[in-house]
Amino acid sequence: MAVIDELILLMLAASALWxxxxxxxxxxxxxxxxxxxxxxxxxxxxxxxxAAVFELSVCAGLISALFFCIITxxxxxTPEKVREEAGARFGRFRYLPVIVLxxxxxxxxxxxxxxVKLPALEEIADVRHFLWEGRQIDLIGQIIxxxxxxxxxxxxxxxxxxKGGK
Amino acid sequence: MHLLxxxxxxMIVLFVIGVYCIxxxxxxxxALIGIEVLMKAVTLLIIIAGYASGRTSLAQALVITxxxxxxxxxxxxxxxxxxxxxxxKSLDTENLTNxxx
Numbered sequence: 495m496a497v498i499d500e501l502i503l504l505m506l507a508a509s510a511l512w513x514x515x516x517x518x519x520x521x522x523x524x525x526x527x528x529x530x531x532x533x534x535x536x537x538x539x540x541x542x543x544x545a546a547v548f549e550l551s552v553c554a555g556l557i558s559a560l561f562f563c564i565i566t567x568x569x570x571x572t573p574e575k576v577r578e579e580a581g582a583r584f585g586r587f588r589y590l591p592v593i594v595l596x597x598x599x600x601x602x603x604x605x606x607x608x609x610v611k612l613p614a615l616e617e618i619a620d621v622r623h624f625l626w627e628g629r630q631i632d633l634i635g636q637i638i639x640x641x642x643x644x645x646x647x648x649x650x651x652x653x654x655x656x657k658g659g660k
Numbered sequence: 661m662h663l664l665x666x667x668x669x670x671m672i673v674l675f676v677i678g679v680y681c682i683x684x685x686x687x688x689x690x691a692l693i694g695i696e697v698l699m700k701a702v703t704l705l706i707i708i709a710g711y712a713s714g715r716t717s718l719a720q721a722l723v724i725t726x727x728x729x730x731x732x733x734x735x736x737x738x739x740x741x742x743x744x745x746x747x748x749k750s751l752d753t754e755n756l757t758n759x760x761x
Contacts, residue, residue: 503670506704510674510697514681514690522693533700537723540711545723549703552727557696557734564689564738568745586684590677597676601669605662624717625724632721636728643732650739654746 499539506532511594515587523561530554544621667708674701688741688751692734699730 509532513525530553537546625633678701681694703723710719741751748755 510677545720621717621720625721632725646736647739
């Protein structure tokens, strides 16, 4: 394992921790985008380029933009209120770095050799062929889920507009 | 140290961070961010499994499906959060006591 892989993993965990611990929601959203970008780099290094492109464009791009929108619409707390709530937040999240450190150290000490030798399959190297020829049911499922999501959002927005009208 | 185990350790660390965020936060948007971190842990697990078994095509197909599902979940959840915000003018979970028995 190259040192760079371990460095990327470390940055992935650090950015996830920062995402959860930081006070500002906007900074949290930026941290989430950073976590996705780190995961995408890791995917590239583990020879998963198509999944990495999806992760980078959808998770680091689209989902972060959605988070920025929702944070802007819902009028986040003023700096004074953030300062007032900082104590309570610190009380709730103070154990997280300790727990993460303990879990990380204990698991790294307990080295387990994972040996997953599965029966050989006829591996199709190109993911596009694999997706279109071998996993059509996944594609149908994705279309159904997307339609469900679209209908759900349309109904929710209709309700919000009705409430706003009243 | 075994290569896969290191990836596995970081996957568990991500999972712990996500679960703690969901359990400890009182803000609905931050709970969604916790769910996202959990999804990242699952994505990393699928990538590790694909790399270990040599079936990267299958892993990539599953990750693409997971990303689609993740996006839809987050979009619908944001719609629900927005609806709750319009109703209660707050994102605090403490204020959601309408169904309290």
